[in-house]
Amino acid sequence: MAPSRGPAVTPRNLHKTLANHKGPVHVARYAKGTAKYVLSGGQDRTVRLWNPELGTEIKSYSAHGYEVLSITVAHDNSRFASSGGDRQVFLWDVMTGQTIRRIPGHMGKIFTVEFNEDATVLASGSYDSTVRLWDLRSQNRQPIQTLDEARDAVQTIHVGKSYIATGSVDGHVRTYDLRMGELRTDFLGHPVTAVVPSQDNQTYLATTIDAHVRLMDMSTGKMLNDFTGHASSSYRIRACFGHGEASVICGDEEGKVWAWDLVDDMSCPSWVLVRMLFDxxxxxxxxxxxxxxxxxxxxxxxxxxxxxxxxxxxxxxxxxxxxxxxxxxxxxxxxxxxxxxxxxxxxxxxxxxxxxxxxxxxxxxxxxxxxxxxxxxxxxxxxxxxxxxxxxxxxxxxxxxxxxxxxxxxxxxxxxxxxxxxxxxxxxxxxxxxxxxxxxxxxxxxxxxxxxxxxxxxxxxxxxxxxxxxxxxxxxxxxxxxxxxxxxxxxxxxxxxxxxxxxxxxxxxxxxxxxxxxxxxxxxx
CATH class of the missing domain: 3.20.20.100 (NADP-dependent oxidoreductase domain)
Structure with missing residues (x-):
């Protein structure tokens, strides 16, 4: 893992509430680098662009026929892609709000989309158990590759420089080495909803629907730490590393945000329901x-x-x-x-x-x-x-x-x-x-x-x-x-x-x- 860049100071103050969606919000993504905007997608079939400093909505993007489940932002922040229940991926121009491209092909909901490093390739994972790779430099309507090893819905994808990691409802994290043409599989035993590698690609966090977040060794598949205490039995939850990769952060089904020390595994929610200092x-x-x-x-x-x-x-x-x-x-x-x-x-x-x-x-x-x-x-x-x-x-x-x-x-x-x-x-x-x-x-x-x-x-x-x-x-x-x-x-x-x-x-x-x-x-x- 990359060395810590400072103490694990987890933000604890509510900054702004962004509240124009009608119904549940399924995904939120910050822009890349120093750009200061947020994209969110929800049950109302829209993607919304926000200024998080002011708490104001800048633009709304409408094209999806069903709920929006995933968003990914290009490296230069000029484009983003979204996917959802209508089995399509839309590629958007951030400034104009226009769709650049519509990508059909999956046979079920598309739970996750991710760009590669320079946004020339887009990966999508679906309820149909496949991951499909799309060449954005051509107008070919067929994927350049289909990864079909999963035996149930693909919930999460991470695209690295030389590998693709996926998580599936079948309980497996699959890592595809694109240079060597090899596949390594880690079986976690429960539906995997998020896979987030560390910056040095030596470890990754795997979030599963059994109320566990596991820190895994990327090369060996060995579990290095296990973070528990949060409620997770029904919905997709995504854990991530905190500042300096010194902590692990995730939300849960009870409305709490949890933060653990990466090494010490201190599990204490940001709000504990009750203090019983008993007489x-x-x-x-x-x-x-x-x-x-x-x-x-x-x-x-x-x-x-x-x-x-x-x-x-x-x-x-x-x-x-x-x-x-x-x-x-x-x-x-x-x-x-x-x-x-x-x-x-x-x-x-x-x-x-x-x-x-x-x-x-x-x-x-x-x-x-x-x-x-x-x-x-x-x-x-x-x-x-x-x-x-x-x-x-x-x-x-x-x-x-x-x-x-x-x-x-x-x-x-x-x-x-x-x-x-x-x-x-x-x-x-x-x-x-x-x-x-x-x-x-x-x-x-x-x-x-x-x-x-x-x-x-x-x-x-x-x-x-x-x-x-x-x-x-x-x-x-x-x-x-x-x-x-x-x-x-x-x-x-x-x-x-x-x-x-x-x-x-x-x-x-x-x-x-x-x-x-x-x-x-x-x-x-």
């Missing part, structure tokens, strides 16, 4: 309320790990569908004591691993903080925890880790809401690719009139407005509730968007450290 008498009752994806935020300080483990086992939900966080308590700082704390937490939970282990606060001293962090690194190496992070750390505490040359925390969990926005901490975390988890995002119900009135404007309650504000700011909010109805209500935030003007109003509510309503030990010496 001990409420554990069993809360676990009985069925929610499809759970994040349980526990801690050794809360003394509830045994109850949480019991509740998880009694819920009947598979362990790998529940994201468990715990935290090393302040008196346990130090290498040996922190390692022992991890072991004790595993014993109390009754689990083989903990998804995310944090240092609960910086309340000791520099040396003990660093020794505690080294202990978490060691626990991660031993497979006892999947991902490690910190909580209540200010920039100075995070700098201690960086200056020591140690692994960067994946997460910093801090008190964060409109009254206490922790701007210096958020800026540091964004710069260094650290996920910001916001605890107490609902301000414990201490809402002023502005928040209440804004919520009414959007026909939402204040808690929903505050969760939505956190999401649009790019945080992972952790709303606490043991009330099942309130848990569901807090997650009902994807059917509205706070305007930029109203976001500015909420942003202006910051009182700095004076706005904190919990212990907030981010300035500990």
């Amino acid at each position: 001990r008498p409420q554990v069993t009752d809360a676990s009985d309320h069925q929610i499809e994806r759970r994040h349980i935020d526990s801690a050794r300080m809360y003394r509830n790990e045994e109850q949480v483990g019991q509740a998880v086992r009694e819920s009947g939900i598979p362990r790998d569908e529940i994201f468990i966080t715990s935290k090393v308590n302040n008196p346990e700082h130090g290498f040996g004591t922190a390692l022992a704390a991890v072991d004790d937490s595993l014993k109390k939970f009754g689990f083989d691993y903990i998804d995310l282990m944090l240092i609960h606060s910086p309340l000791s001293d520099k040396e003990r903080r660093l020794q505690t962090w080294k202990a978490l690194i060691e626990a991660k190496k031993q497979g006892k925890v999947r991902t490690i992070g910190v909580s209540n750390y200010g920039p100075r505490h995070l700098e201690e880790i960086r200056e020591a040359g140690l692994e960067t925390p994946a997460v910093n969990q801090v008190e964060l809401h409109p009254f206490c926005q922790q701007k210096e901490i958020v800026d540091y975390c964004n710069k260094h690719g650290i996920v910001v988890e916001a605890y107490t995002p609902l301000i414990r119900g201490k809402w002023d009139n502005k928040i209440v009135e804004l919520a009414k404007k959007y026909h939402k309650d204040p808690a929903q407005l505050l969760v939505r504000w956190s999401l649009q700011r790019g945080y992972v909010p952790l709303p606490k509730s043991s009330n099942p109805d309130r848990v569901v209500s807090n997650a009902n935030v994807f059917d509205f968007e706070i305007s930029s003007e109203d976001m500015a109003t909420v942003n202006a509510m910051d009182r700095g450290k004076d706005g904190a309503i919990t212990w907030n030990p981010v300035d500990a010496p």
